Amino acid sequence: MLNEEIKTALKKFGFFFASIAIFAAFTLTLTIVSRSSWEKGLAVSMQDTLNKFYPDTYVVENFIHINSSLSVSSALYEVKSKRGRTSELNYTGIIIRIPSITGLEPAVFLYNKNRGMQFVGYAVPYGKDTPLFDPENNRAVISYWENQLPSLIEKAGIK
Amino acid sequence: MTRKSTYFYFAAALALLVPVPGRFAFGIVMLLLFNFLILCGVLFHHAILYLHLKELRNILLAIEQVALVIFFKQLLILYCPVIALNLGFLMYLSAFSSGIILYVYRETPPRLALDLQCNLGKSAIFSAFAAAFFLIRDIVGYGTITFPLWRKIGCLTLPTTEGLAATGSLVATIPGAFMLLGLVSLAFLLIHRKFTAIREWERETEGRGKSPVQAEEASSEQKTAQNQSEKGGKN
Numbered sequence: 001m002l003n004e005e006i007k008t009a010l011k012k013f014g015f016f017f018a019s020i021a022i023f024a025a026f027t028l029t030l031t032i033v034s035r036s037s038w039e040k041g042l043a044v045s046m047q048d049t050l051n052k053f054y055p056d057t058y059v060v061e062n063f064i065h066i067n068s069s070l071s072v073s074s075a076l077y078e079v080k081s082k083r084g085r086t087s088e089l090n091y092t093g094i095i096i097r098i099p100s101i102t103g104l105e106p107a108v109f110l111y112n113k114n115r116g117m118q119f120v121g122y123a124v125p126y127g128k129d130t131p132l133f134d135p136e137n138n139r140a141v142i143s144y145w146e147n148q149l150p151s152l153i154e155k156a157g158i159k
Numbered sequence: 160m161t162r163k164s165t166y167f168y169f170a171a172a173l174a175l176l177v178p179v180p181g182r183f184a185f186g187i188v189m190l191l192l193f194n195f196l197i198l199c200g201v202l203f204h205h206a207i208l209y210l211h212l213k214e215l216r217n218i219l220l221a222i223e224q225v226a227l228v229i230f231f232k233q234l235l236i237l238y239c240p241v242i243a244l245n246l247g248f249l250m251y252l253s254a255f256s257s258g259i260i261l262y263v264y265r266e267t268p269p270r271l272a273l274d275l276q277c278n279l280g281k282s283a284i285f286s287a288f289a290a291a292f293f294l295i296r297d298i299v300g301y302g303t304i305t306f307p308l309w310r311k312i313g314c315l316t317l318p319t320t321e322g323l324a325a326t327g328s329l330v331a332t333i334p335g336a337f338m339l340l341g342l343v344s345l346a347f348l349l350i351h352r353k354f355t356a357i358r359e360w361e362r363e364t365e366g367r368g369k370s371p372v373q374a375e376e377a378s379s380e381q382k383t384a385q386n387q388s389e390k391g392g393k394n
Contacts, residue, residue: 012210027230034236041240041310048311073247097247101332102300103180106244123241124182125314128302132328 039063042075045123046095049108050079053121057082058110060093066156073097076153079110092153095123098145100138107142109149117146172285172340174256176292178249181331184305184312186293188242190286192231192253197282198275199227200263205271220263224254239307292343300331 043060050058064076074096081089092111097104100122108120119135119142126133135142175193179185203223207216228250235243235250253259268274297304298317306313329335 016206016210023226023230027226027233030230030233030237034233037237037310038240038243041236042244044310045241073244075244095244097244103178103333104245104247104249105180106241124180124245125301125303125305125312125316127314127316128319131325132301132331 039075042095043077045106046075046077046079046093046108049095049121049123050093050110058091058093064092064156068152068156070096070152070156076156094149094153096145096149098138098141100141102132107145109145111150111153117150119146172289172292172344174252176289176340177333177336178252179293180245181293181296181300181336182303182305182312183290183293183297184242184307185246186290186297188235188239188246188307189250189253190289192228192250193256193259193289194279194282194286195231196224196227196253196259197263197278200224200259201268201271201274201278204263204265204268205274208268221254224259224263225251228254239310239312241310241312242307292339296330296336296339299327300329300335 043063047058047060050060059080059082061078061080064078065071066076074094077093077095079091079093081091090112094109094111095106096109098107106123108123110118110120112118122133131137175189179189200220200223204216204220207213207219212219232243232250235246263278269277294304302317302319304315304317306315330339
């Protein structure tokens with residue numbers, strides 16, 4: 001038979017660990033639900049950045065799932081161009097967090113098999129006209145990602 | 160404010176203020192996370208002590224802090240994914256900043272209400288300072304005031320004089336943030352020292368009629384005399 005002390009202890013522990021289990025279940029549900037927000041939200045940011053630098057030229061379409069560690073710091077989308085030759089209508093848009101002098105910033109790149117990788121701009125408000133966001137001030141990091149991303153995209157199986 | 164509190168604010172600032180890009184929107188998110196971690200950390204700590212799990216305190220608190228950051232990040236992804244992408248692993252720095260470790264991991268905390276009042280009061284003061292810090296960096300460095308909005312970063316662009324647009328851009332950079340933090344801390348410590356001298360004068364010279372400058376000189380002379388007598392004693 002359980003005495004009162006043990007019953008009280010069991011109730012306390014039961015309540016505590018049940019709270020932890022509920023919190024874990026809620027976090028797991030939230031993780032699953034937030035996936036669609038991640039895909040849609042970053043598509044909006046990419047579209048806004050493309051419209052800022054290339055007005056009325058590109059349209060962001062479907063999210064591309066990749067099995068890579070890069071998926072936590074980036075997102076890939078199919079991007080269609082409204083202009084250009086047939087071979088240059090399909091692009092892969094990448095929004096990825098890269099280091100810069102102001103800290104980590106989300107950068108947008110466009111990739112086409114014929115035209116290669118191209119840096120578009122940063123997906124944050126620029127504000128006043130300063131050299132902070134000038135690509136030439138961050139050329140080393142941008143060049144690194146322009147060289148690395150095509151091989152990562154091919155490894156992810158995107159054509 | 161004690162010297163220990165000053166250390167807490169400076170150490171918390173290094174993890175939270177310097178590596179984060181200098182936009183007010185990011186500052187709001189990081190400060191919400193910081194206060195959320197302090198609140199839940201204190202409550203969880205008291206729950207652990209109530210259940211007599213003191214031996215597992217450190218590991219349980221560490222796991223709880225990381226779990227809360229994961230939970231907060233999912234909420235942020237739901238609200239504004241681009242800020243979640245930008246901040247990324249920086250949010251996990253909050254869980255292991257000196258501020259959280261110093262005040263949530265205390266060996267023998269007071270009773271819950273007093274502990275909450277004390278810790279949340281300190282975090283509120285730090286949050287006010289940090290919010291001002293991010294606002295200055297955003298206005299002076301970028302010429303904007305940014306806010307986290309639904310699925311985007313809202314931006315209010317301030318008017319700038321042509322030709323002076325690059326002025327102040329240094330504070331938007333990470334080295335600039337270090338410098339600004341150092342200057343603000345120095346100014347804060349100097350002002351605090353003066354206020355401490357005024358309080359000591361009020362205590363010591365009630366009715367004696369000395370000025371604060373005379374009281375400060377007298378207290379520094381007293382300290383020098385004490386040091387000399389200690390050296391004389393050692394010899």
